[in-house]
Amino acid sequence: MSAISDRVVPSSGHSGWLVWIGAASMSFLAVFALALAVSAARLADTWSAALAQSATIRISAPPAELEGQTEAVLEVLRTTPGIRDARVMTVEEQGQLLSVWLGPDLPLDALPLPRMIEVWETADGPDRQGLRLRLSAEAPGAIYDDHTQWRRPLISAATRLRGLSVLALLLIGGVTGVIIALAASAAMASNAQVIHVLRLVGARDRFIARAFVRRMTRRAALGAAIGTALGMLAVAGLPAFGPEATSGLGFQGLSWLAPLCVPVLIAGVALLAAAATALKVLRGVT
Amino acid sequence: MSAISDRVVPSSGHSGWLVWIGAASMSFLAVFALALAVSAARLADTWSAALAQSATIRISAPPAELEGQTEAVLEVLRTTPGIRDARVMTVEEQGQLLSVWLGPDLPLDALPLPRMIEVWETADGPDRQGLRLRLSAEAPGAIYDDHTQWRRPLISAATRLRGLSVLALLLIGGVTGVIIALAASAAMASNAQVIHVLRLVGARDRFIARAFVRRMTRRAALGAAIGTALGMLAVAGLPAFGPEATSGLGFQGLSWLAPLCVPVLIAGVALLAAAATALKVLRGVT
Amino acid sequence: MIELQDVTHDYGGGALFENVTASLDPGSFHFLTGPSGAGKSTFLKLCYGELRPSRGSVAVGGSDLRAMSRDELAAMRGTIGVVHQDCQFLDHLDVRANVGLPLHATARPVADRDIEDLLSWVGLNAQADALPPTLSGGERQRAALARAVITAPRLLLADEPTGNLDWDMSQRLLSLMIELNRMGTTILIATHDMNLIRTAKSQVSSRVLRIAGRRLQSAGADL
């Protein structure tokens, strides 16, 4: 008996098949967009970490005051929130940096080299304005250089990339919903005769809607599961673009769990779409 | 008469509507992916231009030979393919660069400053190995520094971004084709009765196929045109992420013509899909 | 069993019939006749609630159809049997499942024996596993009648149930309906087959209604 009440909606038919295919191809795309978003976020993090969170403090002062000001600067840095670490550069390191501009045979000792301190900021960074004020009070010869100028376009590019991927994900999500809802409603409408016959033999709305919604949701979930699996396989099979393993496109570690939400969400969308359409179609049939 | 032979395929019906919606939403996505690809390519170009195509030659030599070696290097650069331009830096420019490391009150005259030459490469760049060999022959004190080390991750990131967008575009193109073909074939199949009746009254395959293909193509083209227009509007309305006008997402100048290919391509896909399906369905009907 | 009060129906192009009042007693046997396009099918559709009259009221078993909720209408349909002129089936289910559909759809117990007996009475044992689209015209009508009577309905509405059947088979279906009527089912058959009506009149006391010229008349023994 339950066998037939499950079978009152035709199992094949083109529009049912469309629900299946629609769910599969949209979840394929969604997995892809998700991979893009996840990788973009990771890429942006990497860049930000590499580029944004380092700065330099240069202390130019008479040799006698140099040591004192350096101590003062380090103390200020230690008590400033937003600073992860700080380290005084050795003379050799400074020489290496300068050799780019001055050649290797540099008379380091003859130069009035300023003292350089390498600073690593946290993700949020310090309050730069406040830091500069405190530095100029404690160590007048110190200049805080956070490389703002040359890092700016890269940071904005990384942010933009992350934003774009999220936008693409939202877009694909929206289109997915629309397509699934349309396919479900087309499947429902193309079964108008089935609904008509069932109403004529005395079936209640609940009976008919349940049969439809169950079948539709099952089909969408199956399609989405297969589309997701294919999408994950495709993402896993993507060639790595860069030499570094962590910067390739795709999921890593726990982020492999993210695409598993896709079939659940799509089945949910299909359920809502099918239920809404079923009730709408049924209201039009006596 | 031609009025009716145009109308033998029902103009409404859910599956025809699916062709319409499928074409519209997929071209919307395609325009978006296209915008992503175009912007990624532009971003990558900008970065490459900014980062990859500049280099520095530093000439450290006894003051007597300095002028001669500089002339020789410039001569070598002029005759090297892959070099767009080269310019000797002034002492003030060098001082500006050095002030980052040495502080502003630098005794420039007291320093044995090497001569610096700024070099702009073309997109392809020179044969660096050969260039270094020639330089070491003509001017032993010259060192060619193309900033390779720090530009490498950025270049690979830009390349990766461009590759990803093209991949997304191909993917969306593929899914579009599949969806349109399926929708066309569903539309065809749901009109099985129309085909049957037409065959029974003596219509030839060509007559039936023409009626279907024409209607299907028109519908897909209209849907794609609307989807493309909406997509272009959406892209135009995107907020700019960065401060620079040229680096925002979207089309600029002539690249606004690119999305106009989308409806043409989609109509073409629909035409092929509809024609193939029509012939397949017709072969199964006597 | 069926009460029509001042019913007028109009599809939009002028009234099909006007101010029709009729009353079919429980257990009665009626024929409905009239020229093609007079409104016989429309009359039956009004009786089982597929259409609502433009004016007037229709009551089945004492309950006014206008006052029924959708679920009450469904429940009412579960207690009557209908043979449609175009015999609609679920084309993906075999004949046996289609005949049992009124029971499945209302979650009533299905006795496979009853279905087999009914199928053999209408001569469809061999087609029990066939799909409806492969049936011949007459086989469809016989399956439709079997589906209509599987619930032992208190009211049977049949629209041209023998239009595609040869005389012997028509007789067989008629005797099935007469048997049901003897067991208490109210019967209303729309038909244009005068021979069928004459044969029935010789076996059961029945009345003939005739739709013509927008009116419903009661035809006498003369026809």
Add this chain to the structure above:
Amino acid sequence: MIELQDVTHDYGGGALFENVTASLDPGSFHFLTGPSGAGKSTFLKLCYGELRPSRGSVAVGGSDLRAMSRDELAAMRGTIGVVHQDCQFLDHLDVRANVGLPLHATARPVADRDIEDLLSWVGLNAQADALPPTLSGGERQRAALARAVITAPRLLLADEPTGNLDWDMSQRLLSLMIELNRMGTTILIATHDMNLIRTAKSQVSSRVLRIAGRRLQSAGADL
């Protein structure tokens, strides 16, 4: 006009008829009868090529259907008229366009006068602008006959053309077919209506074929 040579047809569950040989002369008038499910519709489908026989050959107008290409088959259908038992129409076109369809579909000139005349003969002027799903059962059959004869076909195959029609309208359609036969059209009507056959026999010389027990027999004047 139609030649069947040793035709056997089998839908998969045993032969429906075996080694049937028959020949219908041009200009002849035949009825095809037999119990429900005997294979009357199947016989007609073999004649217009919707089905191919399991064995044997069918020829229409001298050309073997098996040897025809799809386009030749379509061209052949353009010269014959068919009334299907389930009267299929294009549901989105009105009755007038459906009746003219055989002309539109084969790019032949359409005389609106002829269509109107035909519609008024079968009593469908009022329904000329209606869509097929809103027609009554009998109106569909009349529209189907009108569509079958609009091309003035050399052969008319009609499957139960009067199953849903009252006696007067049946007579009217019969006289239309007799008129066509007088003008040279070969006619084959599948029906179970013995009254129709008797009436026809009194007006035109016709023969009756009967399918029963897998054989095609020629029924005599006795029926």
